[in-house]
Amino acid sequence: MKSSTAKTPDTSRRSERSRTAILQASMELVGEVGYNKLTIEAIASRAGVGKQTIYRWWPSKAAVLLDAFTATVDSDEYANGIPDSGDLEADLKAVLRATVDExxxxxxxxxxRALAIAGAADAELAAQFAERLTGPGFAVYERRLRAAQEAGQVDPDLDLSLATELLLGPFQQRWMTYYRPLTYEFVDDLVDMALRAFAPR
Amino acid sequence: MKSSTAKTPDTSRRSERSRTAILQASMELVGEVGYNKLTIEAIASRAGVGKQTIYRWWPSKAAVLLDAFTATVDSDEYANGIPDSGDLEADLKAVLRATVDExxxxxxxxxxRALAIAGAADAELAAQFAERLTGPGFAVYERRLRAAQEAGQVDPDLDLSLATELLLGPFQQRWMTYYRPLTYEFVDDLVDMALRAFAPR
Amino acid sequence: MKSSTAKTPDTSRRSERSRTAILQASMELVGEVGYNKLTIEAIASRAGVGKQTIYRWWPSKAAVLLDAFTATVDSDEYANGIPDSGDLEADLKAVLRATVDExxxxxxxxxxRALAIAGAADAELAAQFAERLTGPGFAVYERRLRAAQEAGQVDPDLDLSLATELLLGPFQQRWMTYYRPLTYEFVDDLVDMALRAFAPR
Amino acid sequence: MKSSTAKTPDTSRRSERSRTAILQASMELVGEVGYNKLTIEAIASRAGVGKQTIYRWWPSKAAVLLDAFTATVDSDEYANGIPDSGDLEADLKAVLRATVDExxxxxxxxxxRALAIAGAADAELAAQFAERLTGPGFAVYERRLRAAQEAGQVDPDLDLSLATELLLGPFQQRWMTYYRPLTYEFVDDLVDMALRAFAPR
DNA sequence: GTTTAAGCGAGACGGTACGTCTAGTCTTACG
DNA sequence: CGTAAGACTAGACGTACCGTCTCGCTTAAAC
Known part of the structure; x- marks a missing residue:
């Protein structure tokens, strides 16, 4: 066998400056030219970095972008969760309207979208995408629903995970497939309809 | 502007043999190598056709594939619609289980999936995809729900279009993002939950 | 087996315009940057040609350069041979002085020099180099010596091929290795000394 | 201009172990993969040495190889010179046959060959190559010819330096350009022909 | 029936980006 | 400070496809 070494580079010597420049250049470029026309060469050039430095640390341009995107989101997004005013309907509509804006x-x-597409084409990447973005996103809804459940506002036997899918699936489907526009009205109606499914019997 | 002649080739002289061979080769190859590694050159080569013959009649490989896929589906799929046994729950579960199999x-x-991905990356294609595949698919659900509505089994004020999204969105989301596995149990639970939202008040 | 086809491109469809542009660009660039810094990419770019067009028709940059160089020389150089004034010494000195200038x-x-070096590093290329450049060059000397032999000016048993090597070897050695400068005096002395070896006994 | 310090490292602290390992690795590798595929990285790796240690002490891989090669030859080769049996022809044939073997x-x-090629491409290196290898080699022939001259076996006015070039030039040319094979017969004939040029008038 | 012009298979073309490789420089930790 | 190790910027390598462009050939429509 060749050996199990020679594979992984030494993380401790990694250039933070290069890493940051690459992530930033990726975000800039994906906004400028879109994902399909995003090239490793352009990222390297914009970042003032050798191509090899990208290939050394990431397996694909999707992986670069996932890191880049995660870096810009990680901090804030999921920290606070959905506010709990006691009014589930209002809270869900508020957060979903904000999501429409986003x-x-x-x-x-x-x-x-670039990441979602890359994930749709590559199950392995999709797993990372789910773990680092979709998962935490869904979790905050689940948490809010649990609070409502404990407050007796939704059915005590409700499967909260599936409930979240019921709420967000239609949203994600519209967005991903351009099926219909994402509007406040849509999410309001969606919440109304979903809450009827969640209601205590 | 160019003259209006140069644009559209003469459809009447088109080679049916070539058209068929291209569609078939596309379907074969997308199964063998996946969409990202599907190339026009390979399609042309497999079909025994010049590249130009593809470029002459289709604007993109996605368009080729859409035609290819539509050709294999068109006939049967949407003709009959969802059977109406009178039991909405059973009917929906049956058809969704069949869809899971598919x-x-x-x-x-x-x-x-290839087409869905291509659509996610290109709104124009997405429109065609919606018109020729998603739309008709959703319509059959809407029709079945309407029958149920007329039979008084669901709320008379229910927005059938949104209801269909509530039912199929979670399914599509799971599938597209590999979020979780598509199982009979999932669709059964999904139908159960959705029907509570649809129920007459 | 893959097949014996697919290898060789169709010569009859070759673009003469591209071929010429490539050869010319090669000659220009080798003069500007030298052989080691001569790159296929630069040739392609200068010639306004895709890299593949070079790779399609030549196996290496040395082969390109050999064609390029041969094309500029072929016509004239070896056609006339060495003039025969009847005075062997004068004729040899004249042509060798001209060669010094060259x-x-x-x-x-x-x-x-680039080609000579490439040939020194690659026996296969050296064979082509010898066949197309060195060989014909040597042949004209041999012919002139043969005339002298028939005129009784050199030993009738002289090995003309070896005699040519005796005459040109020292020249080539000086040039190739920068051993000493190539001057008129050197070639004059060289002819003088060699002719003593060629003289009838 | 940079300061004059930065240029030359402190020789007294140089690691002899590294120097030796580098030279040895160079000789091994040039034999294994040839000059063109010889890389600094491979030398460093084989020698268990950092690349910088090579770059610190040598300006190019050719310079490394020149040192490496010289080290293996220096001692013996030129010490004794060509034996003088009194028979110039025999002595020259003997030493040239030995050179053929070499x-x-x-x-x-x-x-x-690697060095000769590198020299052909770089006049500066060629000068070193001439000084340390070609020069001494030619000198031993010159010395032997001088002895013959003093013994009255060759023309007293013979330019010994040029005579040496006449003898070795054809040999070098054959070797360097693969023009024809290096055989005992060739060198025998070469000596015969050259000696006629050297003979007293 | 012949003519003629389009579509056709084939594939060379100018390009772009790929992922790999090496050069030569720079950085870190050690002795 | 020299060293081993190895990450870094830079850029050429040879390959794969792109979408366009000839080439002759075949073939259906218009004469």
């Missing part, structure tokens, strides 16, 4: 802002939408 | 069969899944 | 002109010397 | 042995030929 998915309407190209600087967020472009890289996120 | 989306688990690689020879169907591979090209369909 | 090897002192960088526009000739640079590509020729 | 240039037929790949373990000698490979690095020597």
């Amino acid at each position: 998915f309407t802002d190209p600087s967020f939408e472009a890289p996120y | 989306f688990t069969d690689p020879s169907f899944e591979a090209p369909y | 090897f002192t002109d960088p526009s000739f010397e640079a590509p020729y | 240039f037929t042995d790949p373990s000698f030929e490979a690095p020597y």
Whole structure:
């Protein structure tokens, strides 16, 4: 056998400056040219970095972008969770309306869609995408629903995980397939309909 | 502007033999190598056709594949609609279980996913995809729900279009993002939960 | 087996325009940057040609340069041979002095040296180099010596081939290794000494 | 200009162990893979040495190889000179036949050719090569010819330096350009022909 | 029936980006 | 400070496809 060494580079010597420049260049470029026309060469050039430095640390341009995107989001997004005013309907509508806004802002939408597409084409990447972005996103809804459940506002036997899918699936489907526009009205109606499914019997 | 002649080739002289060979080769190849590694050159070569013959009639490889896929589906799929046994729950579960099977069969899944991905990356294609595949698919659910509505089994004020999204969105989301496995149990639970949202008040 | 086809491109469809542009660009660039810094990419770029067009028709940059150089020389150089004034010594000195001039002109010397070096490193290329450049060059000397032999000016048993090597070897050695400068005096002395070896006994 | 310090490292602290390992690795590798595929990285790796240690002490891989090769030759080769049996022809044929053997042995030929090629491409290196290898080699022939001259066996006015070039030039030319094979017959004939040029008038 | 012009298979073309390789420099930790 | 190790910027390598562009050949429509 060749050997198990020679594979992984020494993380402790990694250039933080290069890493940062690459992630930033990726985010800039994906916004400028879109994912399909995003090239490793362009990232390297924009970042002032050798191509090899990218290939050394990431297996694909999707992986670069996932890191880049995660870096810009990680901090804030999932920390606080959904506010709990006691009014579930209002809270869900508020957060979903905010999400509509987010998915309407190209600087967020472009890289996120790029990643979603890359994930759809590559199950392994999809797993990472789910773990680092979708998963935490769903979790905050689940948490809010649990609070509502404990407050007796939704059915005590409700499967919260599936409930979250019921709520977010239609949203994600519209967005991903351009099936219909993402509007406040849509999410309001969606919440109304979903809450009827969640209601205590 | 260019003259209006140069644009559209003469459809009447088109070689049916070539057209068929191209569609068939596309379907074969997308199954063998996946969408990303599917190349026009390979399609042309497999079909025994010049590259130009493809470029003459289709604007992109996605368009080729859409035609190819549509050709294999068109006939049967949407003709009959969802059977109406009078038991909405049973009917929906039956058809969704069948859909699970379909989306688990690689020879169907591979090209369909390819198209979904291509659509996610290109709104124009997405429109065609919606019109020719998603739309008719959703319509059959809507029709069945309407029958149920007329039979008084679901709320008379229910927005049938949104209801269909509530039912199929979670399914599509799981499938597209590999979020979780598509199982009979999942669709059964999904139907159960959705029907509570649809129920007359 | 893969097949014996697919290898050789169709010569009849070759673009003469591209071929010419490539050869010319090669000659220009080798003069500007030298052989070691001559790159296929630069040739392609200068010639306004895709890299593949070079790789399609030549196996290496040395082969390109050999063609390029041969094309500039072929026509004239070896056609006439060495003039025969009846005075062997004068004729040899004249042609060798002319050769000194040639090897002192960088526009000739640079590509020729490049090829000689490439040949020294690759026996296969050396064979082509010998066949197309060195060989014909040696042959004209041999012919002139043969005339002298028939005129009784050199030993009738002289091995003309070896005699040519005796005459040109020291020249080539000086040039190739920068051992000492190539001057008129050197070639004059060389002819004088060699002729003593050629003289009838 | 940079300060004058930065240039030359402190020789007294140089690691002899590293120097030796580098030279040895160079000789091994040039025999194994040839000059063109000889890389600094491979030398460093084989020698168990950092690349910088090579770059610190040598300006190019050719310079490394020149040192490496010289180290293996220096001692013996030129010490004794050509034996003088009194029979010039026999002595020259003997030593040239031995040289044929040497240039037929790949373990000698490979690095020597590598250096010759590097020299042909770089006049500065060529000067070093001439001074340390070619020059001394030619000198031993000159010395033997001088002895013959003093013994009245060759023309007293013979230019011994040029005579040496006449003798070795054809040999070098054959070898360097693969023009024709290096055989005993060739060198015998070469000596015969050259001696006629050297003979007293 | 012949003519003629389009579509056709084939594949060379100018390009772009790929992922790999090596050069030569720079950084870190050690002795 | 020299060293071993190895990450870094830079850029050429040879390959794979892109979409366009001839080439002759075949073939259906218009004469």
